[in-house]
Amino acid sequence: MSTATTSNLTEEFHERRTPLQRLQGVLHKYPYLSPLIVLVVAVVIFYLLNDRFLLPQNISFVTQQTVVVGTLAIAQTLIILTAGIDLSIGAATTLAQMAMANLAVYTTASNVLPIAGQNPYVAIFIGILVGVLTGVINGFLIVRLSLPPFIVTLGTLSVFTALTLILFKARTIQKPEMPEVMQWLGNTFQIGEFQLLYGVVMMLILYAIFGYILKNTAWGLHVYAVGDDPNAAELSGISTKRVIFSVYVVAGLIVGIAAWLTIGRVGSASPNPDPLLNLDTITAVVIGGTSLFGGRGTILGTLIGALIITVVQNGLSLAGLDQAYRVLAIGILVIIAVATDQWIRKVKA
Amino acid sequence: MSATTTVTPVVQGVNLVKTFGRVVALDGADLELYPGEVLAVVGDNGAGKSSLIKCFSGAHIPDSGEMLINGKKVEFKSTSEARRHGVETVFQTLAVAPALDIASNLYLGREERKPGVMGAVFRTLDKKRMRADSAQHLKDLGISTLQNITQAVETLSGGQRQAVAVARAVAFGSQVIILDEPTAALGVNESARVLKMIQDLRDRGLSVILISHNMPQVFEVADRIHVARLGKRAGVVTPKSHSMNDVVAIMTGAMKVTAEEQQLTPVN
Numbered sequence: 001m002s003t004a005t006t007s008n009l010t011e012e013f014h015e016r017r018t019p020l021q022r023l024q025g026v027l028h029k030y031p032y033l034s035p036l037i038v039l040v041v042a043v044v045i046f047y048l049l050n051d052r053f054l055l056p057q058n059i060s061f062v063t064q065q066t067v068v069v070g071t072l073a074i075a076q077t078l079i080i081l082t083a084g085i086d087l088s089i090g091a092a093t094t095l096a097q098m099a100m101a102n103l104a105v106y107t108t109a110s111n112v113l114p115i116a117g118q119n120p121y122v123a124i125f126i127g128i129l130v131g132v133l134t135g136v137i138n139g140f141l142i143v144r145l146s147l148p149p150f151i152v153t154l155g156t157l158s159v160f161t162a163l164t165l166i167l168f169k170a171r172t173i174q175k176p177e178m179p180e181v182m183q184w185l186g187n188t189f190q191i192g193e194f195q196l197l198y199g200v201v202m203m204l205i206l207y208a209i210f211g212y213i214l215k216n217t218a219w220g221l222h223v224y225a226v227g228d229d230p231n232a233a234e235l236s237g238i239s240t241k242r243v244i245f246s247v248y249v250v251a252g253l254i255v256g257i258a259a260w261l262t263i264g265r266v267g268s269a270s271p272n273p274d275p276l277l278n279l280d281t282i283t284a285v286v287i288g289g290t291s292l293f294g295g296r297g298t299i300l301g302t303l304i305g306a307l308i309i310t311v312v313q314n315g316l317s318l319a320g321l322d323q324a325y326r327v328l329a330i331g332i333l334v335i336i337a338v339a340t341d342q343w344i345r346k347v348k349a
Numbered sequence: 350m351s352a353t354t355t356v357t358p359v360v361q362g363v364n365l366v367k368t369f370g371r372v373v374a375l376d377g378a379d380l381e382l383y384p385g386e387v388l389a390v391v392g393d394n395g396a397g398k399s400s401l402i403k404c405f406s407g408a409h410i411p412d413s414g415e416m417l418i419n420g421k422k423v424e425f426k427s428t429s430e431a432r433r434h435g436v437e438t439v440f441q442t443l444a445v446a447p448a449l450d451i452a453s454n455l456y457l458g459r460e461e462r463k464p465g466v467m468g469a470v471f472r473t474l475d476k477k478r479m480r481a482d483s484a485q486h487l488k489d490l491g492i493s494t495l496q497n498i499t500q501a502v503e504t505l506s507g508g509q510r511q512a513v514a515v516a517r518a519v520a521f522g523s524q525v526i527i528l529d530e531p532t533a534a535l536g537v538n539e540s541a542r543v544l545k546m547i548q549d550l551r552d553r554g555l556s557v558i559l560i561s562h563n564m565p566q567v568f569e570v571a572d573r574i575h576v577a578r579l580g581k582r583a584g585v586v587t588p589k590s591h592s593m594n595d596v597v598a599i600m601t602g603a604m605k606v607t608a609e610e611q612q613l614t615p616v617n
Contacts, residue, residue: 218460218472221453228446235408235444237429237458295448347504
C-alpha cells in the first residue's frame with residue numbers, strides 16, 4: 001500500500017491508481033510542476049556544458065532578457081485563461097511605446113499628438129493609456145461583435161502596426177534624446193554580485209499582484225470559470241462578457257507598463273516591433289502549463305515558461321551552439337507542453 | 350378534498366410565449382407551483398418543458414406573459430436575478446466549471462468575500478469560510494462520498510458531479526428548486542438517492558419542479574404532474590387520478606384532460 005496517507009483523497013482513489021495515474025493527478029493539481037522540472041533540467045544541462053552559465057553576471061543577464069516577454073506573458077496568460085489569444089500584443093506594445101517616446105521627446109509642433117511634450121511623466125501616463133486603449137479595442141470587438149479573439153487580434157496586429165508607422169513616421173527615438181525617467185526601469189542596482197533591473201522588480205511585483213488576484217479574488221475565479229466552461233459560468237450568474245472585456249482591458253494596462261519597460265530595456269524606441277514578441281509570450285504561457293483551451297493554468301507557470309525561453313537561448317549560445325537549436329528546442333517544448341496538457345485534462349476519478 | 354383553496358402559488362407563469370426565430374417554443378404556457386409540493390413537468394421532446402423552466406430560472410427571457418413569485422410579478426434577466434428571488438436551478442448540463450474545485454463551484458457567481466475593504470473593493474474571497482460551509486452543506490445533504498472540498502469537479506464521477514450541482518441549489522436555502530432531468534445521466538443507485546433527496550427537500554418545506562422523461566420516477570415522487578404539449582399546458586393530473594399510460598396519452602394528444610379532472614390546486 002502507499003505509505004503516503006494523503007488524507008485529501010477519497011478512499012476510492014487509493015484502490016486502482018497506477019504510478020502514472022498518480023503522476024497525472026499531481027500534475028493536474030500543480031500545473032506549474034512540469035515546467036519547473038524542465039527549467040531545472042535545462043539549468044543543470046547548460047551548467048554542465050559551460051560552467052559560466054551560473055555565474056552571477058550571466059544569471060543577471062538572463063533576468064534582464066526575460067523582462068519584456070515575462071511582463072507581456074502576464075497579459076497573455078489572463079487572455080489565454082479565458083480561452084482567448086492575443087496576437088496583437090507585440091504591435092500594441094510598440095504603439096504604446098512610440099506614443100510614450102514621441103510625447104516625451106517632441107514638442108507639439110512636430111508631434112502628431114496635440115499635447116505638448118517634454119513632461120516625461122505625462123508621456124508615460126498617456127503611453128500606458130494607449131496600451132489600455134488597445135485592450136479596450138480588442139475587448140470591444142470580441143465581446144460586442146462576438147468575433148473570435150484569434151481573428152480580432154490578427155486584425156488589430158496589422159492595425160496597430162500600421163498606426164504606429166503612420167502616426168510616428170517610422171522614426172526611431174534614440175537613447176540620448178529620451179528623458180531619464182523613461183529609462184528608469186532599465187537601470188540596474190546591485191545585490192551582492194547580481195545586477196538587477198528595476199524593470200525586473202516591476203515584473204516580479206506584477207507577477208505577485210496577478211498571482212494573488214487570480215487565486216484570491218472573485219474576478220480571478222471568474223476568469224477561470226469563463227475559460228473553463230462559458231455556459232456554466234453564465235448559468236451560474238457570471239456575466240461572461242463583462243469578465244472577458246475586463247481581461248482585455250487589464251491586459252492592455254500591462255501592455256502599457258511593458259511599453260515603458262521596453263524603452264528602459266532597449267534604450268531606444270523603434271517603430272518596428274520585435275517579430276518574435278507575440279509568439280514568445282504565447283510560448284511562455286503554453287510552456288508554463290496554461291491550457292490553450294482556457295480555464296486552467298497558473299501565473300507562476302508563465303514566469304517559469306518565460307525563464308525557460310531565455311535560459312534555452314542563453315545556454316545554447318554559451319555552449320557555442322547555433323540559435324537554430326534554440327528555435328528547435330522551443331518548438332519541441334511547445335509540442336510537449338500541449339501534449340502534456342491534453343493528457344492532464346483527461347484525469348478522472 | 351377538491352375544495353378550492355386560496356393558496357398563493359410560489360411560482361406562477363401566465364400565458365408565457367417564447368420564440369426562437371420561427372420556432373415557437375412556448376405558445377401561451379401556464380404553470381403553478383404551490384408551497385411544499387413536487388410538481389413534475391413532463392412532455393414529449395419539443396413540448397416546451399425546458400423552455401418553460403428556463404424562463405423561471407432566468408436563463409430565458411419570455412417574449413410575453415407574466416411570471417409571479419409568491420403572487421408578485423417578476424422579470425428575470427439573468428440566473429442571478431432568479432436566485433435572488435429564491436429560485437435555484439439544477440440544469441441538465443449541471444452548469445459546473447470542471448477545472449474548479451467543489452467549494453468554488455458551490456459559490457460560483459455569489460462568492461463569499463472577506464469582511465472590510467479587501468472584500469468590498471478588491472473582492473477578495475473568503476476561501477476558508479466557503480470551504481467550511483461547503484463541507485457542511487454536503488454533509489447536510491448526506492453526501493459523504495465527497496470528502497475533499499478542494500478537489501476539482503472534473504475528477505468526480507457523474508453522480509458526484511450531480512450531487513455538487515444539487516448541493517449548490519439547495520445550499521442557499523431558497524424556496525424553489527428546479528431540477529432538469531436530474532437522473533438522466535445516473536445509475537440506479539444514484540437515481541434512487543436523488544429521488545430520496547427530492548422527497549427530503551419537500552419535507553423541509555421547499556417546492557420542487559422536476560423535469561423528467563422517466564415515468565416511474567415521476568409517479569414515485571410527484572404530487573402533481575404538469576403535462577406540456579406543443580408549447581402549452583395540456584393538463585395537470587395526479588399520480589392517483591391517472592395512470593402512466595394516461596399521461597403518455599395526454600403527452601401525445603391521444604387523450605384530453607377534462608376540466609373536472611384537472612388538478613390546478615395543491616393536493617393535500
